[in-house]
Amino acid sequence: MAKNGNSKASEQSDPPVTISLVERDEGRSHDMIYGIEERPPWTSIVLMGVQHFSVSFSGMLTMPLLLAGPMCFHLDRDLISQLIATSFFLCGITTLLQTGLGSRLPIVQGASMTFVLPAIVMMNLRGPCPTPLTANATEEEIQYVREVAFERIREIQGSLCLASLVQLVVGFSGIVGLLLPFIGPITIATELILIAIPLIPIASDACGTNWGISCICIFFVVLFSQFLDKYDIPCPKKKKFALFTFFPILLAVGITWVLCLVLTITNVFPEDPSEYGYKARTDVYTQAIKDSVWIRIPYPGQWGFPTASASGFIGMLAAIISGIVESVGDYHACALIGGAPRPPVHAINRGIGFEGLGCLAAGLWGSGAGYTSYSNNIATIGLTKIASRAVIYFSAILFIISGICAKFTSFCAALPEPIIGAMMATTFGMVASIGFANLSYVKVNTSRNLFILGMAVFAGIGVPDYLIKNPDALNTGSDVLDQVLEVTLGSSMLIGGITACLLDNFVRGTPEERGINWGTEENQTTEDSPCYNLPFGMAWINGVPFLRRLPFSPTFTGFKKISSLPCRRQALSRI
DSSP, X not given: OOOOOSOHHXXXXXXXXXXXXXXXXXXXXXXXXXXXXXXXXXXXXXXXXXXXXXXXXXXXXXXHHHHHTTTTGGGOHHHHHHHHHHHHHHHHHHHHHHHHTSSOSOOOEEEOGGGHHHHHHHHHXXXXXXXXXXXXXXXXXXXXXXXXXXXXXXXXHHHHHHHHHHHHHHHHTTHHHHHGGGOOHHHHHHHHHHHHGGGHHHHHHHHTTOHHHHHHHHHHHXXXXXXXXXXXXXXXXXXXXXXXXXXXHHHHHHHHHHHHHHHHHTTOSOSXXXXXXXXXXXXXXXXXXXXXXXXXXXXXXXTOSOOOOHHHHHHHHHHHHHHHHHHHHHHHHHHHHHTOOOOOHHHHHHHHHHHHHHHHHHHHHTOSSOEEEOHHHHHHHHHHTBOOHHHHHHHXXXXXXXXXXXXXXXXXXXXXXXHHHHHHHHHHHHHHHHHHHHGGGSOTTSHHHHHHHHHHHHHHHHHHHHHHXXXXXXXXXXXXXXXXXXXXXXXXXXXXXXXXXXXXXXXXXXXXXXXOTTOOEEOOOTTTOGGGSOSSOHHHHHTOGGGGGSTTSTTOOSOSEEOOOHHHHHHHHTO
């Protein structure tokens, strides 16, 4: 922002600006340097856009790699590269839609971990993957393995498409506002904790390919994010750049990859694939990178026509419901941190509806997982003090370009497995920490809440574990019903969330004890919250009385009150 400029004394007395490389306007009613509707200089847009890209990078890369194994894609690095490219490409598209037309908040949309558990349970029903391919595999063997992989992802695609239609209805019809009062912070915390816990063994297996390299990578993540984050890099004109705050994971991955490269060149790592530590080599998939094309544009139906199953639909529907609860909390958190008015009901309805469109696109394109709001990027807004939509637009464009550049995604797919395991460990830890943060807004030390939380976590872990150890326990006489029950009861997130929700609503407790004593507020009008209006056509929308009846219209006034989730938004604001 421009200075008043001729006063040399005032220029010398200005404090240095940290993180944002721009100046703060002290006359604001909030502490944002740039608000949602303001446009920073292009240098800040580029810098902050890269920052949001880096924050989302590990999560966007982890999801396809998590699903690659159950879908049998891990046998073919070219398929994994295409899966990563599709995930990155759709991240950019859905972010543009959400920020431009949906909730209108600067929120990055990314592949959600809530869809991983149902997908893994679905794929386990299909049995083990084929034998891994060797270097001398014939074209027929390669084609057979790929067809098995395509059949698996097509089932996930179709089931996700059907479940996303429910989210479209819930969002654009306004049902989401009616459901939220029944979901308290205990339910949210239980779901988030149970999302992370079953995935920990997957990260442990990846780290176990070379624990030394994984621990080094995790060490650098901890060093940069927790110890060096207070040290900024000096820049010209009294400005500073918080390098370690911005890029702890990318720096850690880059340093560890260089270390793996040196150890590979010096043949410290074994050359025999059967020996421990081989997967830490950087040349395992070199040929796959060389053979990949430079440009590949993901397209709908690239894996074939989607199929669906009853069990798959139930599993994906559970993930959709969980994603809705998380996203509404994210909307409030983003508005709170970004200095915007509380999200009105039409913005929430529209946001959930557009997330449904994003999940539908994920099903049609075949990214393997649906899309929801990323909490880490909201925390980034709080760090950088820049909430401008322009920054998120640029970040979305980076994701689209990354998804089209096949060489880049091939390199991501070829990262040494111990490094991937370290990235998974940090990502899963963040999900669990957000769940624990929600518990700080209930009275955890009461016998009621301790009982509910204990029973919910036990049910979420115990029931799926029993089914894994007793695969023949479900035998109703109907294969379809058996599969539906296996997916439903095998989802720790679903079982634990339902248990927590039922107990929290039926067991007697005060609002303060339950952490839901936040009351309700009157719904804002378009004059109260203009930042949530659509970027075009508002003059026409304001002049059409009928549009006031549509729950997703900026002039919607059908709901007088709407509940919010400050427990989640406050927790996120502290991350």
